[in-house]
Amino acid sequence: MLSPRIEHYALIGDCQTAALVSIDGSIDWLCFPRFDSPACFAALLGTYDHGRFRIAPRAPSPRVTRRYRGDTLILETRFETPEGACTVTDFMPVRDQLADVVRIVRGEHGAVDMELELSPRFDYGSTAPWITTTDGGALAIGGPDSLRLAASVPLELHADSVTCAFTIHAGEERDFHLTWAPSHVPMGPVPDARFSLETTTRYWSEWAKQCRFEGRHREAVVRSMITLKALTYAPTGAMVAAPTTSLPEQFGGVRNWDYRFCWLRDATFTLLALLEAGYHEEARAFREWLLRATAGKPSQVHIMYGVRGERRLHERELPWLPGFAGSAPVRTGNGAHGQFQLDVFGEVMDALHQCRKRNLGAPASGWTLERVMIDFVEDAWERPDEGVWEVRGPRRHFTHSKVMAWVAIDRAIRAVEEHGLDGPIDRWRALRARIHEQVCREGYEAERGAFVQSYGSKHLDASLLIIPLVGFLPASDPRVRSTIEAVERELTRGPFVSRYRTDPAVDGLPRGEASFLLCSFWLVDCLYLLGREDDAEALFEQLLAVRNDVGLLSESYDVDAQRLAGNFPQAFSHVGLVNSARLFESGPSSGAVSRRE
Numbered sequence: 001m002l003s004p005r006i007e008h009y010a011l012i013g014d015c016q017t018a019a020l021v022s023i024d025g026s027i028d029w030l031c032f033p034r035f036d037s038p039a040c041f042a043a044l045l046g047t048y049d050h051g052r053f054r055i056a057p058r059a060p061s062p063r064v065t066r067r068y069r070g071d072t073l074i075l076e077t078r079f080e081t082p083e084g085a086c087t088v089t090d091f092m093p094v095r096d097q098l099a100d101v102v103r104i105v106r107g108e109h110g111a112v113d114m115e116l117e118l119s120p121r122f123d124y125g126s127t128a129p130w131i132t133t134t135d136g137g138a139l140a141i142g143g144p145d146s147l148r149l150a151a152s153v154p155l156e157l158h159a160d161s162v163t164c165a166f167t168i169h170a171g172e173e174r175d176f177h178l179t180w181a182p183s184h185v186p187m188g189p190v191p192d193a194r195f196s197l198e199t200t201t202r203y204w205s206e207w208a209k210q211c212r213f214e215g216r217h218r219e220a221v222v223r224s225m226i227t228l229k230a231l232t233y234a235p236t237g238a239m240v241a242a243p244t245t246s247l248p249e250q251f252g253g254v255r256n257w258d259y260r261f262c263w264l265r266d267a268t269f270t271l272l273a274l275l276e277a278g279y280h281e282e283a284r285a286f287r288e289w290l291l292r293a294t295a296g297k298p299s300q301v302h303i304m305y306g307v308r309g310e311r312r313l314h315e316r317e318l319p320w321l322p323g324f325a326g327s328a329p330v331r332t333g334n335g336a337h338g339q340f341q342l343d344v345f346g347e348v349m350d351a352l353h354q355c356r357k358r359n360l361g362a363p364a365s366g367w368t369l370e371r372v373m374i375d376f377v378e379d380a381w382e383r384p385d386e387g388v389w390e391v392r393g394p395r396r397h398f399t400h401s402k403v404m405a406w407v408a409i410d411r412a413i414r415a416v417e418e419h420g421l422d423g424p425i426d427r428w429r430a431l432r433a434r435i436h437e438q439v440c441r442e443g444y445e446a447e448r449g450a451f452v453q454s455y456g457s458k459h460l461d462a463s464l465l466i467i468p469l470v471g472f473l474p475a476s477d478p479r480v481r482s483t484i485e486a487v488e489r490e491l492t493r494g495p496f497v498s499r500y501r502t503d504p505a506v507d508g509l510p511r512g513e514a515s516f517l518l519c520s521f522w523l524v525d526c527l528y529l530l531g532r533e534d535d536a537e538a539l540f541e542q543l544l545a546v547r548n549d550v551g552l553l554s555e556s557y558d559v560d561a562q563r564l565a566g567n568f569p570q571a572f573s574h575v576g577l578v579n580s581a582r583l584f585e586s587g588p589s590s591g592a593v594s595r596r597e
Contacts, residue, residue: 004325006247006564007548009044010066010075012101013230014092018243019101020044020568021075021090023064025056032145032180033099035233035240036260036306038332040145040180042125045246045330046321050125053178055088055103057081058113058165068550071208071222072201073230075550084110086168093196094203095234101178102193107168116155116176118162120147124318124332128160136190138162146183150190151176212278213578215585220544223551224574225277228270231571233307237285238262238293239270240307242555242567248327249513249556249566256327258334259555259567261304261313264294264344265388266572267351273578275358287355291366294348298376303341303390304334313337336390343388345377346404346411350470353411356419367421374412374423378431381405387454388463389499397455399443400463406435407470436472444479450486451479453500461500462491462519465526475529484526493559495542497523514556514565517543521576528583540580553577 009020009028017037019030029044030053031037043052056079063080074091085108093100105114120129122142129140129147137150138157149155152174153166168174175193207229213221232239245258267290274283293309294301302311315335323330352370355361387398409432415421416428442455453461464483468475475481491498496515520543528536547553548564553573555566 004044006324006554006566006568009552009568010068010548010550011227011230011243011552011569012073012075012090012092013243014095014099015230015232015234016095017092017099018230019090019092020244021077023066023077024054025077025079025088026052026054027090027101028052029244030101031243031260032147034307035231035243036258038123039125040120040122040147042121042321044244045318045324046125048119049121050321051119051121052117053101053103053119054117055105055114055176057086058115066550068223068226069201070205071226072204073226074197074200074204078108079112081110081112084108084112084168084170086112086114089197091197091200093191093200098187099180100191100196102196103176103178104193104197105168105174105176107170107172109170111167111169113165113167116151116162116164116166118147118149118178119160124321124330126318126320131157131160131162133157141183144183146181146185146187148179148181148187148190149176150179210278213276213582213585215581217540217544217581217584220547220551221277221578221581224577225273225279227552227569227574228273228571228578229279229282231569232282232286233262236292236308237282237287237289238305238307238309239266239286239571241266241572242570244567245332246321246327246330247324247554247565247567250327251325251558251561251565252327253513254327254329255513256323256329256331257336257567258313258315258332259570261306261334261337262289262293263304264290264301265303265341265347266575267347268354269575269579270571271351271354273575273582275354275360276582277578280360283355284360287351287360290348290351291369294373295369298345298373299380301344301373302337303339303344304337311337336386336392339386339390340383340395341387341390342377342381342383342385342398342401343404345373346407346470348373349408349411353414356415367415370412370415371423374408374428377405377408381435396453396457397442398461398463399439399451399454400461400466402435402439402443403464403467403470403472406432406439406472409435410471439472440479448486450483459500460486460491462487462497462516462522463499465519465522468529469522469525475526476531481530484523484530487523491519492523495539496520496557496559514558516556517546517553517570517573518555518576521573521580524580525583528580533584536580537584540584543577 008023030041041051061079066077089104129142140147242259246256249255293305315333317329321330384395445452451464453459497519552569554564554568555570558565
């Protein structure tokens with residue numbers, strides 16, 4: 001077994017769920033039928049005994065290369081052996097009814113002895129299936145789930161797995177079609193693999209062509225946009241933060257969280273990435289999801305939701321899974337879902353502001369909901385909260401949270417000033433000024449020469465890099481400039497920025513975590529807004545260099561181990577990449593404006 005590295009994996013998906021395919025030809029993570037469903041392959045977080053679907057040469061291959069086919073989500077892995085070479089093409093057709101994984105093996109030259117192993121383990125690797133024969137293949141059933149493997153070669157059935165051995169010669173193709181369905185639902189005929197490949201190629205290629213970004217980093221932007229599309233739950237428009245759970249932020253540690261949900265904190269940056277790339281349909285769907293999910297009493301707004309807007313995301317541990325690289329516990333659900341985070345109201349208001357600014361249109365009920373949210377912020381903005389990083393320590397007056405409360409009020413004022421909507425603008429202007437004055441007084445530590453993590457603290461926090469990005473103060477303001485320079489000096493190793501210096505008294509967890517890639521992209525933006533364009537671009541290029549071989553980023557980067565860390569691929573990292581690349585194409589910066597103005 002390969003020493004596990006997050007870089008070894010590539011993503012395939014159908015815009016409702018996704019799979020991670022290892023460089024050794026093994027699908028080690030897949031949840032059916034949704035991103036947040038229990039996994040049927042969970043080897044990613046355990047061992048091969050926890051479920052996988054592998055197709056690879058029988059003998060170890062001395063050379064493995066892979067790529068996505070053009071601007072698609074179709075993965076091609078080429079294995080070269082002394083006897084020959086073959087390519088395994090993996091994809092998930094964008095779903096019509098049932099969920100499918102298609103794997104096609106093509107001989108390139110010579111002859112390669114291949115082997116297949118299908119070992120489903122339903123409910124996160126805990127349930128071995130009952131396997132029987134079916135027309136042209138095998139059927140695995142475990143409780144509510146069933147998987148059918150149709151193959152163009154004979155299969156050998158075992159008690160809880162399916163195997164086969166075959167030789168692929170130059171010019172030959174063998175296809176394997178894995179279909180999931182509820183165990184009580186008949187599956188129907190097996191779709192034609194070549195037809196599925198053609199339609200999937202056409203779907204992604206045509207979608208990618210809509211990207212209107214034409215700058216120097218187009219390849220990286222298009223790959224990131226495809227990744228973001230793959231993380232979108234098509235029926236509702238929600239976008240999950242990542243398709244995985246419990247990939248560690250600190251190897252061997254306990255910072256292992258379930259990211260298969262949609263965070264409100266991601267809203268504005270995600271919408272900006274979609275809108276500026278020309279994907280208005282996806283942006284509109286995400287906005288409608290946002291309005292539905294947050295409907296109701298503002299006091300009951302959650303920081304994250306399920307892909308259909310579910311609110312109860314109870315956290316539990318799965319003790320039978322040892323975790324990726326021994327990082328336990330493995331968790332499903334997320335206990336932070338019920339936290340109070342003041343900043344989310346600013347994110348929602350800013351997201352809807354960006355939609356108005358770009359003429360995306362809005363339902364009549366949208367402004368009514370925003371008015372109710374602003375009423376709540378007026379009453380709640382002086383309360384302590386858990387903050388953007390979801391600390392599990394005591395609530396504090398986090399400076400970032402207060403800045404985002406200012407953003408909420410500011411965007412409401414601009415809705416009146418710029419779009420003719422109704423509201424008590426004089427009262428809001430007075431409140432905006434009051435919040436601004438308090439943040440500048442309580443959130444800025446003069447002796448430190450920087451805005452700090454929370455009122456009364458001396459700790460830095462990379463979340464404060466958003467101060468110029470949201471228009472609270474310009475990057476050229478001496479207090480902002482000195483904060484950016486302090487983050488560069490104290491929270492940065494090479495191009496990698498840490499969120500903050502971890503402290504159990506603050507976040508309630510053991511010290512240590514990898515650097516957070518989104519914060520690194522925020523630093524890129526801030527340097528650019530300061531007029532340090534060359535430094536910003538050099539930093540951006542260093543960040544691009546840590547993408548894996550197929551252009552994917554996780555949440556974090558472990559500088560000491562020199563490897564990606566955290567859930568993968570991470571939407572927020574790719575959103576940061578897209579927005580930084582877009583900033584470079586906007587022309588020289590005066591350092592006096594926000595990129596979200």
